[in-house]
Amino acid sequence: xxxxxxxxxxxxxxxxxxxxxxxxxxxxxxxxxxxxxxxxxxxxxxxxxxxxxxxxxxxxxxxxxxxxxxxxxxxxxxxxxxxxxxxxxxxxxxxxxxxxxxxxxxxxxxxxxxxxxxxxxxxxxxxxxxxxxxxxxxxxxxxxxxxxxxxxxxxxxxxxxxxxxxxxxxxxxxxxxxxxxxxxxxxxxxxxxxxxxxxxxxxxxxxxxxxxxxxxxxxxxxxxxxxxxxxxxxxxxxxxxxxxxxxxxxxxxxxxxxxxxxxxxxxxxxxxxxxxxxxxxxxxxxxxxxxxxxxxxxxxxxxxxxxxxxxxxxxxxxxxxxxxxxxxxxxxxxxxxxxxxxxxxxxxxxxxxxxxxxxxxxxxxxxxxxxxxxxxxxxxxxxxxxxxxxxxxxxxxxxxxxxxxxxxxxxxxxxxxxxxxxxxxxxxxxxxxxxxxxxxxxxxxxxxxxxxxxxxxxxxxxxxxxxxxxxxxxxxxxxxxxxxx
Numbered sequence: 031x032x033x034x035x036x037x038x039x040x041x042x043x044x045x046x047x048x049x050x051x052x053x054x055x056x057x058x059x060x061x062x063x064x065x066x067x068x069x070x071x072x073x074x075x076x077x078x079x080x081x082x083x084x085x086x087x088x089x090x091x092x093x094x095x096x097x098x099x100x101x102x103x104x105x106x107x108x109x110x111x112x113x114x115x116x117x118x119x120x121x122x123x124x125x126x127x128x129x130x131x132x133x134x135x136x137x138x139x140x141x142x143x144x145x146x147x148x149x150x151x152x153x154x155x156x157x158x159x160x161x162x163x164x165x166x167x168x169x170x171x172x173x174x175x176x177x178x179x180x181x182x183x184x185x186x187x188x189x190x191x192x193x194x195x196x197x198x199x200x201x202x203x204x205x206x207x208x209x210x211x212x213x214x215x216x217x218x219x220x221x222x223x224x225x226x227x228x229x230x231x232x233x234x235x236x237x238x239x240x241x242x243x244x245x246x247x248x249x250x251x252x253x254x255x256x257x258x259x260x261x262x263x264x265x266x267x268x269x270x271x272x273x274x275x276x277x278x279x280x281x282x283x284x285x286x287x288x289x290x291x292x293x294x295x296x297x298x299x300x301x302x303x304x305x306x307x308x309x310x311x312x313x314x315x316x317x318x319x320x321x322x323x324x325x326x327x328x329x330x331x332x333x334x335x336x337x338x339x340x341x342x343x344x345x346x347x348x349x350x351x352x353x354x355x356x357x358x359x360x361x362x363x364x365x366x367x368x369x370x371x372x373x374x375x376x377x378x379x380x381x382x383x384x385x386x387x388x389x390x391x392x393x394x395x396x397x398x399x400x401x402x403x404x405x406x407x408x409x410x411x412x413x414x415x416x417x418x419x420x421x422x423x424x425x426x427x428x429x430x431x432x433x434x435x436x437x438x439x440x441x442x443x444x445x446x447x448x449x450x451x452x453x454x455x456x457x458x459x460x461x462x463x464x465x466x467x468x469x470x471x472x473x474x475x476x477x478x479x480x481x482x483x484x485x486x487x488x489x490x491x492x493x494x495x496x497x498x499x500x501x502x503x504x505x506x507x508x509x510x511x512x513x514x515x
Contacts, residue, residue: 043070073106075185092139117257246272291429
Protein backbone atom coordinates (compact mmCIF):
# COMPACT_ATOMS: atom_id res chain seq x y z
CA UNK A 31 0.00 0.00 0.00
CA UNK A 32 1.08 3.58 -0.64
CA UNK A 33 3.04 5.20 2.18
CA UNK A 34 2.26 8.78 1.19
CA UNK A 35 -0.27 10.72 -0.86
CA UNK A 36 2.03 11.11 -3.87
CA UNK A 37 2.34 7.33 -4.12
CA UNK A 38 -1.43 6.99 -3.67
CA UNK A 39 -2.03 9.35 -6.59
CA UNK A 40 0.28 7.34 -8.83
CA UNK A 41 -1.18 3.97 -7.82
CA UNK A 42 -4.75 5.16 -8.38
CA UNK A 43 -3.82 6.44 -11.86
CA UNK A 44 -2.36 3.04 -12.71
CA UNK A 45 -5.22 1.01 -11.20
CA UNK A 46 -8.21 3.10 -12.26
CA UNK A 47 -6.67 4.62 -15.36
CA UNK A 48 -9.74 5.29 -17.53
CA UNK A 49 -12.33 5.60 -14.78
CA UNK A 50 -13.66 9.11 -14.11
CA UNK A 51 -12.00 10.64 -11.06
CA UNK A 52 -13.63 14.08 -10.93
CA UNK A 53 -16.49 15.81 -12.70
CA UNK A 54 -16.54 19.56 -13.13
CA UNK A 55 -18.90 21.89 -15.02
CA UNK A 56 -18.52 23.84 -18.22
CA UNK A 57 -19.95 27.31 -18.87
CA UNK A 58 -23.38 25.77 -19.54
CA UNK A 59 -23.27 23.89 -16.22
CA UNK A 60 -22.94 20.51 -17.90
CA UNK A 61 -20.68 17.99 -16.17
CA UNK A 62 -17.57 16.75 -17.93
CA UNK A 63 -15.18 14.07 -16.57
CA UNK A 64 -11.47 13.89 -15.90
CA UNK A 65 -10.10 10.36 -15.67
CA UNK A 66 -7.59 9.18 -13.10
CA UNK A 67 -4.82 9.03 -15.70
CA UNK A 68 -5.62 12.55 -16.96
CA UNK A 69 -5.67 13.93 -13.43
CA UNK A 70 -2.31 12.40 -12.58
CA UNK A 71 -0.74 13.54 -15.85
CA UNK A 72 -1.82 17.14 -15.33
CA UNK A 73 -0.78 16.99 -11.69
CA UNK A 74 2.72 15.73 -12.42
CA UNK A 75 3.11 18.16 -15.34
CA UNK A 76 2.22 21.00 -12.98
CA UNK A 77 4.68 19.62 -10.43
CA UNK A 78 7.43 19.63 -13.05
CA UNK A 79 6.73 23.29 -13.82
CA UNK A 80 6.59 24.23 -10.13
CA UNK A 81 9.99 22.64 -9.58
CA UNK A 82 11.33 24.61 -12.55
CA UNK A 83 9.77 27.71 -10.98
CA UNK A 84 11.79 27.10 -7.82
CA UNK A 85 9.39 25.34 -5.45
CA UNK A 86 11.48 23.30 -3.04
CA UNK A 87 10.90 20.04 -1.19
CA UNK A 88 8.96 20.69 2.05
CA UNK A 89 8.24 24.28 1.01
CA UNK A 90 4.75 25.65 1.67
CA UNK A 91 2.53 26.72 -1.22
CA UNK A 92 -0.69 28.70 -0.82
CA UNK A 93 -3.90 27.33 -2.32
CA UNK A 94 -6.73 29.86 -2.03
CA UNK A 95 -9.77 28.65 -3.96
CA UNK A 96 -13.13 26.93 -3.65
CA UNK A 97 -14.29 23.57 -4.97
CA UNK A 98 -13.29 23.15 -8.62
CA UNK A 99 -11.27 20.74 -10.71
CA UNK A 100 -8.27 23.10 -10.74
CA UNK A 101 -8.11 22.82 -6.95
CA UNK A 102 -7.46 19.10 -6.96
CA UNK A 103 -4.98 19.43 -9.87
CA UNK A 104 -3.08 22.09 -7.91
CA UNK A 105 -3.20 19.88 -4.81
CA UNK A 106 -1.71 17.02 -6.84
CA UNK A 107 0.94 19.35 -8.27
CA UNK A 108 2.06 20.70 -4.90
CA UNK A 109 2.17 17.29 -3.22
CA UNK A 110 4.04 15.73 -6.16
CA UNK A 111 6.80 18.32 -5.70
CA UNK A 112 7.24 17.15 -2.11
CA UNK A 113 5.89 20.47 -0.84
CA UNK A 114 2.92 21.14 1.47
CA UNK A 115 -0.10 23.25 0.60
CA UNK A 116 -1.65 25.96 2.75
CA UNK A 117 -5.32 25.96 1.68
CA UNK A 118 -8.15 28.39 2.29
CA UNK A 119 -11.43 29.36 0.59
CA UNK A 120 -12.24 32.56 -1.28
CA UNK A 121 -14.27 33.87 1.66
CA UNK A 122 -11.02 34.59 3.49
CA UNK A 123 -10.73 38.09 4.96
CA UNK A 124 -7.94 40.55 4.24
CA UNK A 125 -6.52 40.21 7.75
CA UNK A 126 -6.51 36.40 7.47
CA UNK A 127 -4.67 36.58 4.13
CA UNK A 128 -1.92 38.69 5.67
CA UNK A 129 -1.61 36.64 8.85
CA UNK A 130 -1.72 33.18 7.25
CA UNK A 131 0.69 33.88 4.40
CA UNK A 132 3.20 35.70 6.59
CA UNK A 133 3.01 33.15 9.39
CA UNK A 134 3.44 30.19 7.00
CA UNK A 135 6.16 32.00 5.00
CA UNK A 136 4.48 31.19 1.69
CA UNK A 137 6.22 32.42 -1.47
CA UNK A 138 4.00 30.89 -4.17
CA UNK A 139 0.19 31.10 -4.06
CA UNK A 140 -2.52 29.63 -6.27
CA UNK A 141 -5.55 31.94 -6.45
CA UNK A 142 -8.92 31.14 -7.99
CA UNK A 143 -9.94 34.28 -9.90
CA UNK A 144 -9.72 38.05 -10.31
CA UNK A 145 -11.78 38.60 -7.17
CA UNK A 146 -9.11 36.86 -5.12
CA UNK A 147 -6.44 38.82 -6.96
CA UNK A 148 -8.07 42.05 -5.82
CA UNK A 149 -7.78 40.91 -2.20
CA UNK A 150 -4.10 40.14 -2.68
CA UNK A 151 -3.41 43.44 -4.40
CA UNK A 152 -5.06 45.35 -1.54
CA UNK A 153 -2.67 43.73 0.91
CA UNK A 154 0.39 43.43 -1.31
CA UNK A 155 2.54 45.75 0.78
CA UNK A 156 1.98 43.61 3.89
CA UNK A 157 2.76 40.25 2.25
CA UNK A 158 6.45 40.06 3.03
CA UNK A 159 7.18 36.64 1.47
CA UNK A 160 4.84 36.21 -1.51
CA UNK A 161 6.71 36.35 -4.82
CA UNK A 162 4.48 34.51 -7.29
CA UNK A 163 0.72 34.31 -7.88
CA UNK A 164 -0.74 31.55 -10.06
CA UNK A 165 -4.23 32.13 -11.49
CA UNK A 166 -6.56 29.11 -11.81
CA UNK A 167 -9.18 30.88 -13.92
CA UNK A 168 -8.00 30.48 -17.51
CA UNK A 169 -10.27 33.32 -18.72
CA UNK A 170 -8.56 35.94 -16.57
CA UNK A 171 -6.55 38.60 -18.39
CA UNK A 172 -5.03 40.19 -15.29
CA UNK A 173 -1.34 41.10 -15.67
CA UNK A 174 1.36 40.19 -13.20
CA UNK A 175 0.23 36.62 -12.54
CA UNK A 176 1.08 33.24 -14.01
CA UNK A 177 -1.64 31.08 -15.55
CA UNK A 178 -2.00 27.61 -14.08
CA UNK A 179 -2.86 26.16 -17.50
CA UNK A 180 0.31 27.70 -18.95
CA UNK A 181 2.36 26.02 -16.22
CA UNK A 182 0.75 22.66 -17.01
CA UNK A 183 1.68 23.11 -20.68
CA UNK A 184 5.21 24.08 -19.69
CA UNK A 185 5.50 21.00 -17.49
CA UNK A 186 4.26 18.85 -20.37
CA UNK A 187 7.05 20.18 -22.61
CA UNK A 188 9.63 19.60 -19.89
CA UNK A 189 8.53 16.00 -19.49
CA UNK A 190 8.44 15.48 -23.25
CA UNK A 191 12.05 16.63 -23.20
CA UNK A 192 12.87 13.92 -20.65
CA UNK A 193 12.67 15.78 -17.33
CA UNK A 194 11.64 13.55 -14.43
CA UNK A 195 12.38 15.82 -11.48
CA UNK A 196 8.90 15.24 -10.06
CA UNK A 197 9.55 11.50 -9.73
CA UNK A 198 12.81 12.27 -7.92
CA UNK A 199 10.89 14.47 -5.48
CA UNK A 200 8.24 11.80 -4.90
CA UNK A 201 10.89 9.18 -4.10
CA UNK A 202 12.32 11.55 -1.47
CA UNK A 203 9.00 12.08 0.37
CA UNK A 204 8.99 10.70 3.90
CA UNK A 205 5.74 9.63 5.52
CA UNK A 206 6.49 12.07 8.35
CA UNK A 207 6.72 15.04 5.97
CA UNK A 208 3.92 17.60 6.03
CA UNK A 209 1.43 17.48 3.18
CA UNK A 210 -0.70 20.39 4.37
CA UNK A 211 -0.83 23.24 6.86
CA UNK A 212 -4.46 24.11 7.58
CA UNK A 213 -5.35 27.28 9.42
CA UNK A 214 -8.58 26.75 11.31
CA UNK A 215 -10.94 29.56 12.20
CA UNK A 216 -10.26 29.37 15.92
CA UNK A 217 -12.92 30.37 18.42
CA UNK A 218 -10.52 32.85 19.94
CA UNK A 219 -7.75 34.98 18.52
CA UNK A 220 -5.93 34.42 15.25
CA UNK A 221 -6.29 31.31 13.03
CA UNK A 222 -4.37 28.30 14.32
CA UNK A 223 -2.10 26.42 11.94
CA UNK A 224 -2.54 22.63 12.06
CA UNK A 225 0.35 20.61 10.63
CA UNK A 226 -0.71 17.29 9.09
CA UNK A 227 1.72 14.66 7.86
CA UNK A 228 1.36 12.13 5.06
CA UNK A 229 1.18 9.40 7.70
CA UNK A 230 -1.82 11.11 9.31
CA UNK A 231 -3.83 11.03 6.10
CA UNK A 232 -2.68 7.56 5.06
CA UNK A 233 -3.89 6.23 8.42
CA UNK A 234 -7.32 7.72 7.70
CA UNK A 235 -7.43 6.27 4.20
CA UNK A 236 -6.35 2.82 5.36
CA UNK A 237 -8.62 2.44 8.38
CA UNK A 238 -11.60 4.73 7.74
CA UNK A 239 -12.21 3.57 4.15
CA UNK A 240 -13.52 0.10 5.14
CA UNK A 241 -15.99 1.72 7.54
CA UNK A 242 -17.69 3.62 4.70
CA UNK A 243 -18.12 0.81 2.16
CA UNK A 244 -17.14 2.98 -0.83
CA UNK A 245 -15.98 1.35 -4.09
CA UNK A 246 -15.08 2.31 -7.66
CA UNK A 247 -18.76 2.49 -8.62
CA UNK A 248 -19.55 5.14 -5.99
CA UNK A 249 -20.50 8.69 -6.93
CA UNK A 250 -19.63 11.36 -4.39
CA UNK A 251 -21.26 14.78 -4.55
CA UNK A 252 -18.85 17.35 -3.10
CA UNK A 253 -20.42 20.44 -1.51
CA UNK A 254 -18.37 21.04 1.64
CA UNK A 255 -15.37 23.39 1.35
CA UNK A 256 -12.60 21.29 -0.11
CA UNK A 257 -9.93 22.94 2.03
CA UNK A 258 -11.60 21.56 5.17
CA UNK A 259 -9.81 18.42 6.24
CA UNK A 260 -13.08 16.43 6.53
CA UNK A 261 -13.92 16.96 2.86
CA UNK A 262 -10.32 16.29 1.89
CA UNK A 263 -10.21 12.93 3.62
CA UNK A 264 -13.49 11.93 1.96
CA UNK A 265 -12.11 12.86 -1.46
CA UNK A 266 -8.76 11.15 -0.81
CA UNK A 267 -10.67 8.02 0.23
CA UNK A 268 -12.54 8.19 -3.09
CA UNK A 269 -9.24 8.60 -4.96
CA UNK A 270 -7.82 5.56 -3.21
CA UNK A 271 -10.87 3.47 -4.11
CA UNK A 272 -11.46 4.68 -7.65
CA UNK A 273 -14.76 6.46 -6.99
CA UNK A 274 -15.99 9.51 -8.92
CA UNK A 275 -16.36 12.94 -7.28
CA UNK A 276 -18.73 15.59 -8.63
CA UNK A 277 -18.31 19.22 -7.58
CA UNK A 278 -21.43 21.22 -6.76
CA UNK A 279 -22.49 24.28 -4.77
CA UNK A 280 -25.46 25.42 -2.71
CA UNK A 281 -27.16 27.09 -5.69
CA UNK A 282 -27.01 23.99 -7.89
CA UNK A 283 -27.40 21.32 -5.21
CA UNK A 284 -31.03 20.40 -5.90
CA UNK A 285 -30.48 20.03 -9.64
CA UNK A 286 -27.17 18.21 -9.20
CA UNK A 287 -28.73 15.70 -6.81
CA UNK A 288 -31.21 14.79 -9.53
CA UNK A 289 -28.54 14.73 -12.26
CA UNK A 290 -25.73 12.91 -10.48
CA UNK A 291 -27.86 10.58 -8.33
CA UNK A 292 -25.01 10.35 -5.81
CA UNK A 293 -24.43 7.29 -3.70
CA UNK A 294 -22.42 9.22 -1.08
CA UNK A 295 -22.12 12.82 0.00
CA UNK A 296 -20.07 14.60 2.61
CA UNK A 297 -22.25 16.99 4.59
CA UNK A 298 -22.63 19.18 7.64
CA UNK A 299 -25.56 19.21 10.10
CA UNK A 300 -26.77 22.55 8.78
CA UNK A 301 -27.53 21.01 5.40
CA UNK A 302 -29.85 18.41 6.92
CA UNK A 303 -31.46 20.97 9.20
CA UNK A 304 -32.27 23.13 6.17
CA UNK A 305 -33.71 20.18 4.25
CA UNK A 306 -35.77 19.13 7.30
CA UNK A 307 -37.12 22.64 7.78
CA UNK A 308 -37.88 22.91 4.07
CA UNK A 309 -39.86 19.66 4.09
CA UNK A 310 -41.99 20.65 7.07
CA UNK A 311 -42.48 24.21 5.84
CA UNK A 312 -43.91 22.84 2.62
CA UNK A 313 -46.02 20.18 4.32
CA UNK A 314 -47.52 22.61 6.83
CA UNK A 315 -48.37 25.17 4.15
CA UNK A 316 -51.97 24.57 2.92
CA UNK A 317 -51.16 26.38 -0.32
CA UNK A 318 -48.45 23.82 -1.14
CA UNK A 319 -49.82 20.68 0.49
CA UNK A 320 -53.59 19.94 0.63
CA UNK A 321 -55.00 18.50 3.85
CA UNK A 322 -55.33 14.99 2.39
CA UNK A 323 -51.70 14.83 1.29
CA UNK A 324 -50.57 16.34 4.58
CA UNK A 325 -52.47 13.66 6.49
CA UNK A 326 -51.06 10.97 4.22
CA UNK A 327 -47.51 12.13 4.95
CA UNK A 328 -48.11 12.15 8.70
CA UNK A 329 -49.64 8.69 8.57
CA UNK A 330 -46.74 7.34 6.50
CA UNK A 331 -44.17 8.88 8.82
CA UNK A 332 -46.00 7.62 11.93
CA UNK A 333 -45.89 4.02 10.74
CA UNK A 334 -42.32 4.32 9.52
CA UNK A 335 -41.20 5.78 12.85
CA UNK A 336 -42.91 3.01 14.83
CA UNK A 337 -41.47 0.30 12.63
CA UNK A 338 -37.92 1.66 12.58
CA UNK A 339 -37.82 2.36 16.29
CA UNK A 340 -38.91 -1.19 17.00
CA UNK A 341 -36.38 -2.63 14.55
CA UNK A 342 -33.59 -0.56 16.09
CA UNK A 343 -34.38 -1.99 19.52
CA UNK A 344 -34.50 -5.52 18.13
CA UNK A 345 -31.12 -5.01 16.44
CA UNK A 346 -29.65 -3.49 19.59
CA UNK A 347 -28.82 -0.19 17.88
CA UNK A 348 -31.25 2.11 19.68
CA UNK A 349 -29.72 4.43 22.28
CA UNK A 350 -31.72 3.64 25.42
CA UNK A 351 -31.49 6.27 28.15
CA UNK A 352 -33.78 4.44 30.59
CA UNK A 353 -31.10 2.21 32.09
CA UNK A 354 -32.67 -1.06 30.88
CA UNK A 355 -30.28 -3.97 30.56
CA UNK A 356 -29.70 -5.46 27.08
CA UNK A 357 -32.02 -8.44 27.65
CA UNK A 358 -34.93 -6.22 28.66
CA UNK A 359 -34.17 -3.86 25.77
CA UNK A 360 -34.47 -6.80 23.37
CA UNK A 361 -37.86 -7.81 24.74
CA UNK A 362 -38.87 -4.16 24.81
CA UNK A 363 -38.10 -4.06 21.11
CA UNK A 364 -40.37 -7.07 20.54
CA UNK A 365 -43.14 -5.32 22.47
CA UNK A 366 -42.63 -2.20 20.39
CA UNK A 367 -42.82 -4.21 17.18
CA UNK A 368 -46.05 -5.81 18.38
CA UNK A 369 -47.26 -2.32 19.17
CA UNK A 370 -46.48 -1.35 15.61
CA UNK A 371 -48.46 -4.32 14.33
CA UNK A 372 -51.35 -3.45 16.59
CA UNK A 373 -51.59 0.21 15.77
CA UNK A 374 -54.83 -0.65 14.01
CA UNK A 375 -57.01 0.98 16.69
CA UNK A 376 -55.71 4.36 15.53
CA UNK A 377 -56.69 3.99 11.89
CA UNK A 378 -58.68 0.80 11.40
CA UNK A 379 -61.19 1.28 14.20
CA UNK A 380 -63.83 -0.68 12.31
CA UNK A 381 -61.70 -3.81 12.50
CA UNK A 382 -60.15 -3.46 15.91
CA UNK A 383 -60.60 -0.45 18.15
CA UNK A 384 -64.27 0.01 17.34
CA UNK A 385 -65.17 -3.64 17.78
CA UNK A 386 -63.07 -3.89 20.91
CA UNK A 387 -64.86 -0.97 22.50
CA UNK A 388 -68.30 -2.21 21.44
CA UNK A 389 -67.84 -5.74 22.73
CA UNK A 390 -65.86 -4.82 25.85
CA UNK A 391 -67.02 -6.91 28.80
CA UNK A 392 -68.58 -9.63 26.65
CA UNK A 393 -67.28 -12.93 25.43
CA UNK A 394 -67.22 -11.52 21.90
CA UNK A 395 -64.46 -9.21 23.10
CA UNK A 396 -61.95 -12.02 22.57
CA UNK A 397 -63.03 -12.32 18.97
CA UNK A 398 -61.67 -8.85 18.40
CA UNK A 399 -58.14 -10.17 19.01
CA UNK A 400 -58.40 -11.77 15.62
CA UNK A 401 -59.27 -8.44 14.08
CA UNK A 402 -56.31 -6.84 15.86
CA UNK A 403 -54.01 -9.26 14.08
CA UNK A 404 -55.73 -8.72 10.73
CA UNK A 405 -55.60 -4.97 11.24
CA UNK A 406 -51.95 -5.12 12.21
CA UNK A 407 -50.99 -7.18 9.17
CA UNK A 408 -52.99 -4.88 6.92
CA UNK A 409 -51.30 -1.93 8.52
CA UNK A 410 -47.88 -3.48 8.05
CA UNK A 411 -48.67 -3.89 4.36
CA UNK A 412 -49.99 -0.34 4.22
CA UNK A 413 -46.82 1.01 5.84
CA UNK A 414 -44.74 -0.37 2.97
CA UNK A 415 -47.28 0.96 0.48
CA UNK A 416 -47.24 4.39 2.10
CA UNK A 417 -43.46 4.32 2.10
CA UNK A 418 -43.45 3.78 -1.65
CA UNK A 419 -45.98 6.47 -2.51
CA UNK A 420 -45.03 9.10 0.11
CA UNK A 421 -41.60 8.75 1.72
CA UNK A 422 -39.92 7.46 -1.42
CA UNK A 423 -40.65 10.83 -3.05
CA UNK A 424 -38.56 12.55 -0.38
CA UNK A 425 -35.72 10.10 -0.93
CA UNK A 426 -36.03 10.73 -4.67
CA UNK A 427 -35.15 14.38 -4.04
CA UNK A 428 -31.63 13.19 -3.15
CA UNK A 429 -31.41 11.34 -6.46
CA UNK A 430 -32.94 8.13 -5.18
CA UNK A 431 -29.64 6.25 -4.91
CA UNK A 432 -28.05 7.90 -1.88
CA UNK A 433 -26.57 5.08 0.15
CA UNK A 434 -25.46 7.43 2.92
CA UNK A 435 -24.28 10.91 3.73
CA UNK A 436 -21.23 11.31 5.93
CA UNK A 437 -21.89 14.20 8.31
CA UNK A 438 -19.32 16.05 10.37
CA UNK A 439 -18.41 19.47 11.67
CA UNK A 440 -21.03 19.61 14.43
CA UNK A 441 -23.76 17.68 16.18
CA UNK A 442 -26.88 16.65 14.28
CA UNK A 443 -30.04 17.59 16.26
CA UNK A 444 -31.74 14.41 17.43
CA UNK A 445 -35.14 15.17 15.89
CA UNK A 446 -33.47 15.79 12.52
CA UNK A 447 -31.34 12.66 12.93
CA UNK A 448 -34.41 10.54 13.73
CA UNK A 449 -36.44 11.99 10.88
CA UNK A 450 -33.99 11.07 8.14
CA UNK A 451 -33.30 7.69 9.72
CA UNK A 452 -37.02 6.95 9.77
CA UNK A 453 -37.63 7.91 6.14
CA UNK A 454 -34.73 5.80 4.90
CA UNK A 455 -31.89 8.30 4.39
CA UNK A 456 -28.79 7.07 6.21
CA UNK A 457 -26.68 9.75 7.85
CA UNK A 458 -23.30 8.45 9.03
CA UNK A 459 -22.50 11.06 11.64
CA UNK A 460 -18.91 11.21 12.80
CA UNK A 461 -16.70 13.05 15.22
CA UNK A 462 -13.26 14.50 14.79
CA UNK A 463 -11.20 17.64 14.49
CA UNK A 464 -8.61 19.09 12.15
CA UNK A 465 -5.83 18.16 14.57
CA UNK A 466 -6.78 14.46 14.31
CA UNK A 467 -6.85 14.60 10.48
CA UNK A 468 -9.87 14.40 11.25
CA UNK A 469 -11.95 11.24 11.86
CA UNK A 470 -11.99 9.87 15.39
CA UNK A 471 -15.25 7.96 15.10
CA UNK A 472 -18.04 7.48 12.58
CA UNK A 473 -21.23 5.49 12.30
CA UNK A 474 -21.15 2.41 10.13
CA UNK A 475 -23.99 0.63 8.36
CA UNK A 476 -23.78 -2.15 10.94
CA UNK A 477 -23.80 0.30 13.88
CA UNK A 478 -25.99 3.12 12.59
CA UNK A 479 -27.05 4.30 16.03
CA UNK A 480 -29.12 7.47 16.03
CA UNK A 481 -27.93 9.89 18.69
CA UNK A 482 -24.33 8.66 18.48
CA UNK A 483 -21.20 9.63 16.56
CA UNK A 484 -20.42 6.04 15.73
CA UNK A 485 -17.65 3.64 16.61
CA UNK A 486 -14.01 4.52 17.18
CA UNK A 487 -11.86 4.20 14.08
CA UNK A 488 -9.56 1.13 14.01
CA UNK A 489 -6.07 1.53 15.48
CA UNK A 490 -7.30 4.51 17.47
CA UNK A 491 -7.22 4.78 21.26
CA UNK A 492 -9.37 7.24 23.20
CA UNK A 493 -9.34 8.23 26.84
CA UNK A 494 -11.31 10.81 28.80
CA UNK A 495 -9.20 12.34 31.55
CA UNK A 496 -9.93 14.75 34.35
CA UNK A 497 -8.03 17.98 35.03
CA UNK A 498 -5.65 16.03 37.29
CA UNK A 499 -5.05 13.50 34.47
CA UNK A 500 -7.09 10.65 35.98
CA UNK A 501 -8.79 8.34 33.47
CA UNK A 502 -12.59 8.70 33.67
CA UNK A 503 -14.72 5.61 33.08
CA UNK A 504 -18.09 6.36 34.68
CA UNK A 505 -21.17 7.76 32.97
CA UNK A 506 -21.81 11.53 33.14
CA UNK A 507 -18.19 12.37 33.97
CA UNK A 508 -16.69 15.26 32.03
CA UNK A 509 -13.07 15.66 31.04
CA UNK A 510 -10.61 16.07 28.19
CA UNK A 511 -10.67 13.66 25.27
CA UNK A 512 -7.25 12.27 24.34
CA UNK A 513 -6.59 10.37 21.12
CA UNK A 514 -3.70 8.12 20.14
CA UNK A 515 -3.16 6.09 16.97
